[in-house]
Amino acid sequence: MIDFHTHILPNIDDGARSIEETIDLVKEAQKVGFEAIISTSHYMEGYYETNTPEREVWIQAIYQKIQEENLKIKLYLGNEIYLSENMIQLLEEGRACTINDTSYILFEMPLNAEPLNLYNMIYEMLQNKLVPILAHPERYSFVQQSPELVSELIEKGVLMQCNYASIEGYYGTRAKIIVKKLLQNNMVHFLGSDVHRPHTIYPKMPQIIEKLTKIIGKEKLEELTTKNPKLVLQNKRIEKEEPNKIELTLAEKIMMKIKKD
16 A cells, blocks of 8 residues: 555654654554555645755655664655645745656645635646646535535546545544545545554554445555555556546435534
8 A cells, every 4th residue: 555645754744743753653654554655745835835855855864764674665755735826836946746756736725615716726737737636625614515526626637535534533524424425436536644643543544444445345445545546656647437426315414414523
């Protein structure tokens, strides 16, 4: 497996707070079966602005450290870029980066308000021959209210990365319901831990994998955890299945309305 979304670099964003925490995370990842980790530190202007050369230095330092500790895990550089009108400029100036210097770009949005410029920014990314990947769609309140938005974005050319722990209810009941529906209806292309701290997500992976296997089967799980991430790292094309329409049961609709997360 390849962990597609992590915050393992120390003191870069709200993720790992020290090199010791970083190494602990790498050890936890290897223990539960990950063969590689993509570091996707936040890039958000005014908050998290560590540029690509600095993050590359950190990756090399961590890689040296894990080799010294005889850990057999690979590291790749990326970003989780907060959607903004100058995203392309950030990439061109080397402030933010794509995943492993490929055409694939991981981006996030505000959790509680759909951006007015969303479709314009997607169009601009596509015009610049980038493949946009939306981080954790199940966590956005406006997606929870209108999950058909995910299908619309996929039709526009956006790929979807969901978080492993969402299926455990780690981000609340609404996210748990939505991620299951996305998985069941061909609306997920990658899975990632979105890990920030040791002793949080990785120890839960055995039961998460068990749940996901029951929902989508081993073959599909292999596609989301290994096959598709490898294609991204090699800058190769991802084959998408046609999304199905999401149908919530009456019980799910009630839970979505009354549950306060």
